[in-house]
Amino acid sequence: MARTLKETREEKERALLISCELPERSEQDTWNLLYELKDLVVSAGGEVVDFVIQKRLSIDPRYYLGKGKMEEVRSLLKQSRANLVVCDDELTPSQVRILENFLQTKVLDRSQIILDLFARRAQSKEGKIQVELAQLEYLLPRLTGGRRWLSRLGGGIGTRGPGETKLELDRRLMRQRIHKLQEELKEVKKEREILRRSRRRKNFFTVSLLGYTNAGKSTLFSSLTGQETTISSRLFSTLDPKVRLLKGSGNILVSDTVGFIRKIPHHLFASFRATLEEAQEADLLLLVVDGSDPKAQEHIQLAREIIENLNLQEKQMITVINKVDLIQSRPWLDLLLKANHPAIAVSALKGDGLGNLISRLKELEERSRSVFLPS
Secondary structure: OOOOOHHHHHHOOEEEEEEEEOOOOOHHHHHHHHHHHHHHHHHOOOEEEEEEEEEOOOOEOOOEOOHHHHHHHHHHHHHHOOOEEEEOOOOOHHHHHHHHHHHOOEEEEHHHHHHHHHHHHOOOHHHHHHHHHHHHHHHHHHOOOOOOOOOOOOOOOOOOOOOHHHHOOOHHHHHHHHHHHHHHHHHHHHHHHHHHHHHHHOOOEEEEEEEEOOOOHHHHHHHHHOOOOOOOOOOOOOOOOEEEEOOOOOOEEEEEOOOEOOOOOHHHHHHOHHHHHHHHOOOEEEEEEEOOOOOHHHHHHHHHHHHHHOOOOOOEEEEEEEOHHHOOOHHHHHHHHHHOOOEEEOOOOOOOOHHHHHHHHHHHHHHHHHHOOOO
């Protein structure tokens, strides 16, 4: 069983992040993705010591970066005393084996870091099933070659979840486990659907919070519902969906969902699609963004793209510009509000603007109810 971070604090892993800057990706985009990857690694309990970027026309099929660049990485590992290399792109099983043999250290990619965070955050039965299912589907093609780093449990990044015994299962047993988890997930989804049908019969007006991870969704959820929930600056502090009544209302339900990030691997997105089903059933979406972040508009665009991928673009949506107490520039706030109309500015932590938001929710709920009243 993997030890907790507290138990292995002295073993905190020092990570070197590497990225390939391709022609379709600008230098700024590459750095934005690396800074996000840094946040992911830190949230997983690691420490980032340096970055390595190489401009290339395409990713090297063996070494990801060129072999010469990887020799630089090997030297940098010794100089910085780093014991982990994290790649911003998903690596093939053969690339991982080649790099670990060449660098003589553990090599992870973005997918494994995200899976590690999901394994830490999942609390509900549904969340744990989805985490294990995603991990096994990721690990299945990577079992060949006997990676010695996978057998080392400890408290290191990338070791949480199924554990050593499951990693040692043969392909047949692993496929059986995947099938069993898929069946369990179907049952959990049936239970959730029964709850949703009950809500529809009672004519609840449902509101779902969406947005970039760490935008303050959990704080807003707590402020709107009065329900205490996990509030943290770490990415993916909320993984399991929560549904509660809006304060002062007996007919409006608010749900909190997992946060979005850039370049989330497709297979992870598919594995956690069930977590976002609350949004698919919602009458109204609240797209929450950290207005104090200079990349706020980029995060809004990212969230809108994911919303389109979920086929939710036709749903009624309000953009909630959060953390207005931290915004120094009024013109910047006005620009965000104008560019994302309809939008409301709030501070979920301080309470600024919450009255306006709650009034708007009640107004929309009354309007939707009047549609079903007999004329």
